[in-house]
Amino acid sequence: MLSLLREISLRHLVHSPLRTLLVLFGIGLGVAMLVATTAVNRSLVGAFTETVGRVAGKADLVVTNGDVGVPSELVEAILDTKGVAHAAGTLEVITRQPGGDGPLLVLGVDFLGDRYFLPFKSTAGQDAVEDPLELINDPVGILVSRKLAERQKLELGGALELVTGEGTKAFRIRGILEDEGPTAAFGGQVAVMYTEALMLSFGRGERVDRIEIAVAPEHTAAAMQVVLQKVVGGRGRVEGPEGRAQHLAGILGPLEAGIQVAGLIALMVGMFLIYNAVSVAVAQRRREIGILRAIGVSQGRVVLTFCLEAGILGLVGGLFGLLLAHGLAQLALDQTTGNVSQFYAPIQPTPPKITLDLGIYGVLSGMIATLVAAYLPARAAAHVDPVETLRRARSSATARRRLPHRKMLFAGLLCLLPAFATAWLGAEVLVLGFVSLGLFVVAATLFVPSFVLIFRRAMGGIFEAWLGVPGRLAVDNVERSMERSVLTVAALMVSVASGVCIASWGRSLEMSMMDWVEQSVPADVLITAGSPLADQHNVPFRPEMMERLADIPGVDVVQPARIINQEVGPLRLQLLSLNTDRYLAQQERRKRKLKYTEGEVQRGELYAEPRIMLSENGARRLGKHPGDTLEIDTPTGRHKFEVRAIFVDYTSDQGLGFIDRRWFQEYWQDDLVDSMDLYLKDGVDVDQVVAEVKRRFGDDRALFITPASKLREEIRRVVTQSLAILKSTDFITLAVALLGVVGTMLAAVIDRIREIGVLRAVGATQRQVAVSVVAEAGFLGLASALTGLFLGVPMGLVFVRTVALASTGWHVDYSFPAAAAARVAITVVVTAALAGLLPGRRAARMDVTEALSYE
């Protein structure tokens, strides 16, 4: 068996370098996608875990309460609880350096309190940690990580400028910390301050982000969790550090699922490439197989030889894929990190690692995919008739193979039933959404043979009229090699449909968001610091800023908006607090209206009593309706809010709660402002006001001043950014599919060598031969583009109405992405035709006498 492999298969691999490289590249890309997506997922989840458990290395339990934090006085109460060995509060602030390009994490540590959790070691300015009095007495004293110091050439005694709630402020560097523990987190973009100094500089009040607790040896963490939850009451949530990490990581579930599915699709498309390559090998070696069969090689051995050959390619391609995977993962991670940081939690993931288990997983997946894909053509090889192949073919017409296209069409129609049923039944179940998408793909694939036949008949005359004999031959050959044509079209179709599907989501989301922004954000100018949107990276303002902005000529009203992450039951709800009467008055003035799905809010209602409006996704997840009560843990304890209305909102995929600022200030003891929304007097020039705000505050506060018109652009940018990772995986799938077209056309050329010789003999020019190959590839591209567009519509609908709804809870109106679809379709047709150039050139340059004597 091995001798057959060594003597025959390996020689062919070496002697057909183009085919071998094509397969290796195809498998490599598929495996790289699969491994890279897994590595990215691990990095993201790891970064979440690290983000949550930065100083939780020694902690058994952690007390948290979303972005609001927990009152620092709770530390004493917890320390007094029997069974608690250590407890310390930690504060974290994400800020930026003016002109700096990335977020920076500032940890607040109580150097005078329980130092059990203090995990720092300094390399310079050692006193700052060992004898912290000097640091504590300096309200602008700060310690920086070694990585940060080296990156920015910071020195002891030097200054570090940071954006604070009161503008840019210079901090004095009093120590440089070793990159370990929390200082190694967040990509080393870490600084440490004394908690109270940090509270003061960033206006964080008397609250810490979390309290770490170490349980005494004779007690269990589980038991103490119950005890401490009673002590903390509604002011926070007591849990194990890993529980919180898992909770946060769970938010990433849909993103992870999307990335993984994209990886699997790439591998499946890679399988098509392998199928093609092995088919080429079988076509090329038909005579050789006939000889082997004639001299006594069994069918089983022929199958095994081809499968082993494919397995070797799978192994080498898989290893090659691992080399690509790291770069690909880094690229994908860079794209995803911004997204996750902006929308979920600020993270700085470590570079993705291709670990041994991941490597084995990738290579094995590549090999299994290869073997599965190779099996059918290998079986076809085993069935080669030795008698038939050993005598010269009577006519290549005998090689024609037909697919049972009518049966396939019928099976496809049958598949549509469960596809629609799962889409309808599983409106909010992610798994059913994916099942529905899969069924649509299967149904469309089964329709492909019928479509290709009809399309070939419809286009035959057009291609012949346009390109003459080469055009006619191109479409004829598509039908002659139906199996191969169908596979190529199916693979490209899936790529096109995925592109259309993702674009549908982007377009639909963008359109719905635009409409929502139009109706729900009536302000003329929005001002934030540190980030263009009120998200995980912006630095909140002190409330005094409101008056200073109100002084600007032309400003009618300043609306303070505070938006925080608030844990409500299993959800991480975003809680928006506004001066609701002011907001609703401005809505009326500008004739805009929130889109309510249940109930409605009138002026004064949210102010008068603790009431809340919920976004429809949040309400659905919490199972709340108008009239229900929602209990929220705040720094002043658990408070009840009456649900007043449900409305359409796209701020957070987890859900949004909307309350009056009065209750936020009272219950949360927080008067910070994330976004200052300016309403201008009638007839005032927006640009003039923007210029004035910039003149007065811009340089000092790293402000983002966004006129309403620019907000649309910003939202468009955010939507595009959020789809970047999916789009890039889609691009790779397309690349693999196009490699498949090269493979298909190479196979087509090999199949028809003699025929090409005849054509050349009877007067076809090199150009005409090349054109027929390129036209065939273009035809396949065109058929793929059309089927892809047809498949893309139901896929887009299912994605928008099922998968995306289950992931985000957002009801988004479907909008067909005409421009993007046209772009994808044209790209596929053009690149498919281009993919035919190399095989076309090969066919054209074939030696005519050799081609004529080819057997």
Added chain:
Amino acid sequence: MIELSQVSRTYLEGSTPVHALLPLDLVIDRGSLVAIVGPSGSGKSTLLNLLGALDRPSTGSIKIDGVELTGIDDDARTRIRREKIGFVFQFFNLLPTMTALENVLLPAKLAGKKDAATVERARQILGRVGLSQRLEHRPDQLSGGEMQRVAVARALMMDPPLVLADEPTGNLDTHTGQEVLKILTSAVDGRRTVILVTHDPRIADLADRVLTIRDGAVVSDVRTQKNAVA
């Protein structure tokens, strides 16, 4: 008229040169039926390929009706093949997706001719070879003899001065072979030359001239009295 002057063909098998055709001088007059005979591997097909502008000689020059074949580019050679040479192969080599009529029209269409007169000519030629009832049949619906007759019709479509046939009856039974041969010999006229490569001495007997090739060299060149096929 076909003129070969010191034409040779040497191939490389690996690094070993193989002399498929030794230097040869040859003149073939218009309007004759020439048979090239010889054992397998003697160089018959090599000579035919060179005459058909399918291959280039290693040395020497080939002229067809005064047109030099050596030293011209691929497009010019293609044009010569299309306009001046018709090919008939042992294995018919029809395009399987095209009907008999379309196969015959192929050289004309490749030359950009698709007018009604061209189509009519193709019909007439097919009628001449006895296939007027099989115009719309595809190769897999035709017998071997019918396929070869379509191939002959295709070779005659552009009315070339030279028809080259490589073992045209090699894949046919005796009776069908005779029919095909009859058509081929009838194609010879005052301005058209037909050159046949064959193993069959009975076919050679029909030729005006018989060239015997062995080990790449013409070992005999016999001009015979032309016989009509009964």
